[in-house]
Amino acid sequence: MIDRRRFLLAAGSLPLLGSAANAATPQAAGQPLLGNPKLPQPDKTTRWAIVGLGTFATGQMMPAFRSASNSRVTALVSGNPQKARDLGAAYGVSKFYDYGNFDTIAANKDIDCVYIALPPGLHAEYTIRALKAGKHVLCEKPMASTVAECEAMIAAAKAAGKQLGVAYRCHFEPNNADAVRRLQAGEIGKLRHVSGDAGFDLTPQQWPPHKWRAEQALAGGGSMYDIGIYALNAALWAAGEDPVSVTAVYSYPKDDPRFAEVEGGVEWRLRFASGISAQGSSSYCYTYSSRHQLFGSEGNILLSPSMDYGNIPMTLTKNFVSSSPRAGSASSQFANQIEAFSEAVLANRPHATGGEMGLRDVKIIQAMYQSAANNGAEVKL
Numbered sequence: 443m444i445d446r447r448r449f450l451l452a453a454g455s456l457p458l459l460g461s462a463a464n465a466a467t468p469q470a471a472g473q474p475l476l477g478n479p480k481l482p483q484p485d486k487t488t489r490w491a492i493v494g495l496g497t498f499a500t501g502q503m504m505p506a507f508r509s510a511s512n513s514r515v516t517a518l519v520s521g522n523p524q525k526a527r528d529l530g531a532a533y534g535v536s537k538f539y540d541y542g543n544f545d546t547i548a549a550n551k552d553i554d555c556v557y558i559a560l561p562p563g564l565h566a567e568y569t570i571r572a573l574k575a576g577k578h579v580l581c582e583k584p585m586a587s588t589v590a591e592c593e594a595m596i597a598a599a600k601a602a603g604k605q606l607g608v609a610y611r612c613h614f615e616p617n618n619a620d621a622v623r624r625l626q627a628g629e630i631g632k633l634r635h636v637s638g639d640a641g642f643d644l645t646p647q648q649w650p651p652h653k654w655r656a657e658q659a660l661a662g663g664g665s666m667y668d669i670g671i672y673a674l675n676a677a678l679w680a681a682g683e684d685p686v687s688v689t690a691v692y693s694y695p696k697d698d699p700r701f702a703e704v705e706g707g708v709e710w711r712l713r714f715a716s717g718i719s720a721q722g723s724s725s726y727c728y729t730y731s732s733r734h735q736l737f738g739s740e741g742n743i744l745l746s747p748s749m750d751y752g753n754i755p756m757t758l759t760k761n762f763v764s765s766s767p768r769a770g771s772a773s774s775q776f777a778n779q780i781e782a783f784s785e786a787v788l789a790n791r792p793h794a795t796g797g798e799m800g801l802r803d804v805k806i807i808q809a810m811y812q813s814a815a816n817n818g819a820e821v822k823l
């Protein structure tokens with residue numbers, strides 16, 4: 443087990459102490475680097491507004507702020523004032539906004555960062571408004587509905603001189619990160635192929651928050667936008683390069699009334715210039731499942747499930763022998779992500795999963811849709 447701070451250091455999300463850049467600091471004269479009053483000390487805590495108090499924000503992210511050492515919630519933004527007040531009471535937050543007066547967060551000096559947890563069709567609007575208000579933004583995945591929206595968000599972050607992160611939480615999940623670390627360390631030889639699946643059964647009748655997921659305007663896309671994006675992003679993380687082409691087909695029951703506006707499933711393949719290949723599926727029609735496997739020339743690593751909130755077992759197989767290494771608990775991923783974003787803001791350096799990554803993934807999913815609409819024809823990227 444590694445604790446969160448050591449995980450962030452290992453993941454490259456914290457500045458390395460004692461590095462070459464620090465060699466000429468007072469540390470070299472035998473003084474401790476941390477806490478040295480002669481060195482500039484950035485503020486150690488960021489203050490956050492949470493926008494959209496839905497299932498994920500209230501179920502996973504807000505509780506995680508309690509264990510994020512450098513971040514705290516200072517404002518809530520919601521269309522439901524009573525819910526906001528109740529959550530405010532539980533979290534010790536007394537500043538509330540709605541979507542109409544959201545821009546007035548500009549005047550609130552107790553907000554440094556904004557976390558956008560709205561349906562994807564609203565990501566671009568609220569991200570850009572937050573950036574214009576002078577705040578850093580961590581936006582949920584998928585980054586936005588369209589490539590043009592993602593580009594506008596990146597342009598707004600540049601214009602504001604603020605951070606824009608996309609909340610790819612699995613980058614901060616210890617076993618997902620450890621799989622990539624092992625791959626990069628050569629433990630399974632050279633990467634040849636990646637395979638990943640992610641899906642769940644979309645049931646808007648039983649679970650109302652699923653309703654927007656079937657509506658193009660709010661969801662931006664279907665299963666691939668919402669959940670398949672995890673397998674895609676994980677494949678690209680492992681490959682370490684962008685694909686040169688994509689093919690995809692739609693795969694869901696014909697005439698399923700749930701999918702009048704968005705797709706219910708996609709099977710996809712990516713090709714990379716190095717010769718690596720990747721394939722996967724997303725679905726709103728199979729029961730909740732997630733799986734991610736890296737096939738190397740000398741072994742393979744399986745994460746199954748690969749994107750749970752609570753448990754992500756790893757199986758490493760080499761020479762016909764399997765082991766189950768564990769780098770840490772999946773439940774720490776939310777606080778890890780919050781801390782890493784705050785570290786990036788405090789240190790004024792790009793967050794590990796920034797806007798360009800979100801844009802890349804939306805571009806590739808759009809290419810998948812283009813391929814699927816043309817009977818699986820290859821689309822060059």
Ligand code: NDP
Pocket residue numbers: 494495496497498499519520521522525558559560561562564582583584609611651652654660668
């Ligand atoms: P929910 O529907 O549960 O929450 C969305 C919230 O957005 C609502 O509760 C509401 O909050 C607000 N909202 C504002 N306008 C609308 C609208 N027109 N329709 C619906 N909601 C609206 O969704 P989730 O929490 O599941 O998803 C929110 C975001 O988080 C999405 O971008 C999703 O992709 C992402 N997500 C990420 C996950 C991850 O693992 N990283 C997992 C699940 C979701 P209020 O009442 O306060 O105004």
